[in-house]
Amino acid sequence: MAYRLTEARQQKDVEQREQILQLALARVTAGGFAALTMQTLADEAGIATGSLYRYFRGKGELAAEVFARASQREVDALAEVLCAAGDPAERLAQGLRQFARRAWDSQRLAFALIAEPVDAEVDEQRLLYREAYAELFVALLEEGMRSGRFRPLPAPLIAACLVGAIAESLVGPLSPPARAARDAGHASLSLEHVSQALVQFCLCAIGAPLPEEQP
């Protein structure tokens, strides 16, 4: 009987932890890591602030786990397109368009994952995920070079160029959404326009044929 009680308790802990993570992810999606405080989160979860520490050693650990969960979702979404079958140039174009749309639809979350100043534990996760994105591009670049669709290039360096160009143009402080947020008079480009320009920039940069030029 004691065993069953313990099991039930463990199950409840797992569920409570999961609920806290989901509430935290919702907060970060709405207001970035700046909006994630233990106090507010405990209030939302309907538990004492001190109880949060039964599930997470501190805010850093919690924020890092929220970051990893949200980032893994983005990496998985990109991987699904980049690692599919078919022409590597077309897959790169599709991956860029999808990334642009996802960043556009969740601007606050995209900023939190890519550019918001965060503390060290989250920054460690950011480095890991930045490498995960780069690895996806390295694999695609190598495949495209083997099949002669891309020109010969140093894949890890060019993957870094792609990651930088994408992050800065879609999410960073120079991106149209960030510019529009700083300056109300700034006429932002449409997603379609941005997406098209980014695809052209990246494909031309690696010597890949543009989608419309394909047979």
Added chain:
Amino acid sequence: MAYRLTEARQQKDVEQREQILQLALARVTAGGFAALTMQTLADEAGIATGSLYRYFRGKGELAAEVFARASQREVDALAEVLCAAGDPAERLAQGLRQFARRAWDSQRLAFALIAEPVDAEVDEQRLLYREAYAELFVALLEEGMRSGRFRPLPAPLIAACLVGAIAESLVGPLSPPARAARDAGHASLSLEHVSQALVQFCLCAIGAPLPEEQP
């Protein structure tokens, strides 16, 4: 006589402030903003820590001024090449090569200016200088489009792509120097190789002729 004494004192203050800034810049050049502490700086300047606050309201103000001084030097160096006379494509290639060489020669400083986590006052400066870089590229892109050397493109967005690609491939955590620093077994590319690949990436991306293809 009192007037002369005050003047002499003011002159001494100006010199002392300048000396502190130069010492601070040297510290950041050697060890990044992490190495900049009021205590060490006061020791080096041979004054009491409290006296530093006669010249700077706090570490944030001091760090922001060091950042601005170092960044302005970089922006000026890039502007000198990008705004010179001659073919815009060739100027872009030269500007990229120069930026790569400067980042390579002062890796710790480049990281401090572009990627090191910093506090809010320095981050504000970083945004201003990121915009200064972007503006240089916007002006060059518009000139190159007018003269038909670059294909038509949304200049502010593409300037953001260029800033992102350059920063990430030369300085950020995915750059060869950063990779080599994390992983001693990582064979880093040479500056020449990196520089050449970056020039090719950026020029192709905007439809500019590569230097070797020029008449």
